[in-house]
Amino acid sequence: MKEILSGNEAIARGAFEAGVKVASAYPGTPSTEILENIVNYKEIDASWAPNEKVALEVAIGASFGGGRSIACMKHVGVNVAADPLFTLSYTGVGGGLVLVVADDPEMHSSQDEQDSRNYARFAKVPMLEPADSQECKDFTRLAFEISEQFDTPVMLRSCTRISHGKSIVELGEPATGLPTPKLVKNPAKLVMLPGNARVRHPFVEERLLKLADYGRTAAVNRVEMRDTELGIVTAGVSYQYVREVFPNASVLKLGMVYPLPMDLIREFASKVTKLIVVEELDAFIEDQVKAAGISVTGKEAIPLCGELTPGRLRAAFGIPGAPQVTVENLPGRPPNMCPGCPHRGVFFTLNQLKAYVTGDIGCYTLGFMPPLNAMDTCVCMGASISSASGIVRVLSDEEKKKVVAVIGDSTFLHTGVNSLMEMAYNKAPATVVILDNRITAMTGRQDNPASGWTLMDDSTNAVDLVQLCTALGIRHVRVVDPLDLDQTRAALQEEMNRPEPSVIITNRPCVLVKREGVFQKGLVLSVDQDHCTGCKACLKIGCPAIEWIPAPDGKKGKAKIDPLLCNGCDVCRQLCKFNAIGRAQ
Amino acid sequence: MSDTITNILLVGVGGQGILLASEILSEAFMLAGFDVKKSEIHGMSQRGGSVVSHVRYGKEVHSPIVPEGEGDILFGFELMETYRYLPLLRKGGTVVANDLRISPPSVLLGQASYPDDLPDRIRALFPDFLLVDGQHLAAEAGNVRAANTVLLGAVAKQLDIPDECWHKALERMVPPKALDVNRKAFQLGRAL
Ligand code: SF4
Ligand code: SF4
Numbered sequence: 001m002k003e004i005l006s007g008n009e010a011i012a013r014g015a016f017e018a019g020v021k022v023a024s025a026y027p028g029t030p031s032t033e034i035l036e037n038i039v040n041y042k043e044i045d046a047s048w049a050p051n052e053k054v055a056l057e058v059a060i061g062a063s064f065g066g067g068r069s070i071a072c073m074k075h076v077g078v079n080v081a082a083d084p085l086f087t088l089s090y091t092g093v094g095g096g097l098v099l100v101v102a103d104d105p106e107m108h109s110s111q112d113e114q115d116s117r118n119y120a121r122f123a124k125v126p127m128l129e130p131a132d133s134q135e136c137k138d139f140t141r142l143a144f145e146i147s148e149q150f151d152t153p154v155m156l157r158s159c160t161r162i163s164h165g166k167s168i169v170e171l172g173e174p175a176t177g178l179p180t181p182k183l184v185k186n187p188a189k190l191v192m193l194p195g196n197a198r199v200r201h202p203f204v205e206e207r208l209l210k211l212a213d214y215g216r217t218a219a220v221n222r223v224e225m226r227d228t229e230l231g232i233v234t235a236g237v238s239y240q241y242v243r244e245v246f247p248n249a250s251v252l253k254l255g256m257v258y259p260l261p262m263d264l265i266r267e268f269a270s271k272v273t274k275l276i277v278v279e280e281l282d283a284f285i286e287d288q289v290k291a292a293g294i295s296v297t298g299k300e301a302i303p304l305c306g307e308l309t310p311g312r313l314r315a316a317f318g319i320p321g322a323p324q325v326t327v328e329n330l331p332g333r334p335p336n337m338c339p340g341c342p343h344r345g346v347f348f349t350l351n352q353l354k355a356y357v358t359g360d361i362g363c364y365t366l367g368f369m370p371p372l373n374a375m376d377t378c379v380c381m382g383a384s385i386s387s388a389s390g391i392v393r394v395l396s397d398e399e400k401k402k403v404v405a406v407i408g409d410s411t412f413l414h415t416g417v418n419s420l421m422e423m424a425y426n427k428a429p430a431t432v433v434i435l436d437n438r439i440t441a442m443t444g445r446q447d448n449p450a451s452g453w454t455l456m457d458d459s460t461n462a463v464d465l466v467q468l469c470t471a472l473g474i475r476h477v478r479v480v481d482p483l484d485l486d487q488t489r490a491a492l493q494e495e496m497n498r499p500e501p502s503v504i505i506t507n508r509p510c511v512l513v514k515r516e517g518v519f520q521k522g523l524v525l526s527v528d529q530d531h532c533t534g535c536k537a538c539l540k541i542g543c544p545a546i547e548w549i550p551a552p553d554g555k556k557g558k559a560k561i562d563p564l565l566c567n568g569c570d571v572c573r574q575l576c577k578f579n580a581i582g583r584a585q
Numbered sequence: 586m587s588d589t590i591t592n593i594l595l596v597g598v599g600g601q602g603i604l605l606a607s608e609i610l611s612e613a614f615m616l617a618g619f620d621v622k623k624s625e626i627h628g629m630s631q632r633g634g635s636v637v638s639h640v641r642y643g644k645e646v647h648s649p650i651v652p653e654g655e656g657d658i659l660f661g662f663e664l665m666e667t668y669r670y671l672p673l674l675r676k677g678g679t680v681v682a683n684d685l686r687i688s689p690p691s692v693l694l695g696q697a698s699y700p701d702d703l704p705d706r707i708r709a710l711f712p713d714f715l716l717v718d719g720q721h722l723a724a725e726a727g728n729v730r731a732a733n734t735v736l737l738g739a740v741a742k743q744l745d746i747p748d749e750c751w752h753k754a755l756e757r758m759v760p761p762k763a764l765d766v767n768r769k770a771f772q773l774g775r776a777l
Contacts, residue, residue, distance in 0.1 A: 322654030548695030
């Protein structure tokens, strides 16, 4: 049977066909849909973890018990999971273990552009890289076989264009005859004390040599001989661009990008006149090929930043592309928080109070956009709280009061909780706002340990954030309604003035949460055109439902609310001094 | 089957249902026996930002994204976004767009204006430009939200895909209770 699947759907299918028992992940674009699709296979125990390190550790446990397991994350998630990954490389596996990492060249939805292939090399584990959805499925199955054959975790690297690209996949039958999981005691292999680890390191080095040898003949690395004038070494989505731009060139398509099959590359190089490496981001393959003494061109021509496209590849090698029309500049269309988003009132207030806001990763990062302009830093998940804790240590008492950290519920549970522990412990006098919208919104509404639901959609324990913060040692924890601007402002002012760490938790769910609405449907607001003076106060919250309509003479105008977009949060009404905003008739 | 690849771009604003429309297209091409690839961006851009989805079909498709300047058909869900992505089209390509304006933040705030001559600007570059009153026709079909399917019908007219493939694709991708309205919307678009 054939189906059109995205790379992420195909990885999920591959996990099912491979007989995976346990899957764990933290959502992160572009990797999120893998678990969301795995959940359709009832044979697999799939769950969200609070962060990527925990997700990998859950998979490690399942593997040690003899079950095949998979952990999925985006590139920056591997930074969080790196600690267990490196030691897992030493212990090896029980049941096969695959770590899927989805990179985001061009940073469509990420804070940096790191190339995860470096992690495979750093942790000394093999990495496979599929070039379309069929390979996503096939390589996932293969990764489990390699994992068990070589006693190693295997990384499977995707990128945005593979994860979210769709192509046709031939479905297969699930694997049979896998061993039943059971407890096996083997402390010499699984307890990584120095004495045991020293024994395992040579094993890891030898394993890499064996894997490179495997890659020399395995079908996962494929030579396609065509014209021998030009030979191209490539992998992943870059392979597709190469086929598009250089249809006649000979190609060595690598399915295993680490360790590299250097003998195979050398052999291929000897058969072609000119050799180039085409790869996105780092010169990962190129540097190793050069170090092996093979002369090759690559990053002199191909940019190190951003994703590759057929056009960029053409430009790199001076191949003329199709002529393009030019268009005049238009106003940009950046993403924006939704109409009725519960975060909007908080950022509006922070802006009014001239707070210095240390931000974090999530929908609310958009609070930095005009007209809210209420975010001053954003580094990585959890860093809002720790950087607030750090910055107050260098400021005067007056300036200290301005520092406010904002963090979402999911991000708080991801790593923010550790940061808050530090803040409480060291008594850093900053204010933390936990924007609790009861969901991981940015990646598409995934549940988390505070939402009360599991990935399987079963109701479960919900973390009590007030009690948690209190238990960490924060003495001043309060809950506010972020749609009530006066209440929000009063709470913020009071806590910012307090020379002690404090936490404000907002209590309105994301407008996209299906289980509970912020408001009843149908409560749409409108602007009474007779009362609107054109003061523009309501525009300051930047709600996409409110539009400024200039008057025909170009002098004054009036605000207008789009009834199809308004979610009735009532925040704009509180801003209008002339009572021009009210419930629509 | 010839070796040519047909490149289709669907553009608009996050949240307009571009994903579903490109999914129906891809399904129809697969059912018609072609190789298909499709690509778009999720995450941040879904929150009301500018989005573009690439669908390519033919005997064998490599790149999942349409090479710059090689688009055959641009399928616009919103006027400003339609104009923005014209450089992806080849000369003489086809443009079909919904007559809909959605203001971006700078326009909402009164700092920029939404150009009112976009249909003319598009027509100047692509004379065969087809402007569709999607909202209106969708209402006629029974639901304003089926404007996407009206456009899909209008695009289907330009493509040589057997009718039954379109119908089967609609059946597979559209939820059962919305199917009748969508079928009707598709026909209205096709009849344009
Ligand atoms: S998805 Fe939810 S949290 Fe994100 S901007 Fe919209 S309402 Fe706010
Ligand atoms: S009530 Fe006002 S601020 Fe809230 S969604 Fe409607 S228009 Fe936007």
